Amino acid sequence: MPEHINLLFVGDIVSDSGISLLDTVLPSIIKKYSSDFVVINGENAHEGMGTNEHIVKHFYSLGAHVVTGGNHSFAKWKIYPYMKTDPKLLRPLNYPKGAHGYGYGIYEVPGRDVKIGVVNLMGRTFMQPLEDPFRAADAVIEKIKAETNLIFIDFHAEATAEKQAFGWYVDGRVSLVAGTHTHVPTNDHRILPKGTGYITDVGMTGAFNSVIGMDKDTAIKRFLLQTPHRYSSANGDNRMCALHAKINIETGKCDHLEPVIYPSFKTSVL
């Protein structure tokens, strides 16, 4: 029997709705899936954009080991000094050299005598023109492989094509690629031929009575009028979108992948 670690990745936490749901359900989900290592994407946690030190530490207190980011990692400037001090708080690695914070880390899996590399990367299609995430991945995978075969990448990107291309590009070289940013969970989770677990988007943890977590009336107005309107966070129909993966300690490959959506979406009113 190969030995595994159980990795739980929770998709973008959006605002207080996402945080309060996480407070309620995360400890029991960790227990249910015997999660050894927990990663949370927190780039939308503070009022929908960015995060702060208090929220990051709160995630750790709930059981998170690493908090990843994305295009909103730098949205709240007060976090900048803290970003330099916490190697468990990641922002996309492919920001230009000199940007605050860490883009990847290698961490001990508690109680398991094994390490895991976690990388945060951001796509460039319909997003900021950062450095090339594909070549950034080549370099960081090589560095991490010197210490461990277990590698998880949060690929924060808008375009499904870029995420899929990236998944194929690193297939067999990393354990898991999970897409984030669109806030809508995709149903294409699978293990690619060379052993990398893949999903285009994990989805968000927040209010689904919304447009991607934000107030739906404001979103409609923005589309109808094509003028800017101040967004506020939405409430109601809170759900957690996450991913449970079993990673083989010997091979570093993903042996099992399962979305965790709680509560699950209603598909019938009957």
Ligand SMILES: [Fe+2]
């Ligand atoms: Fe994002």
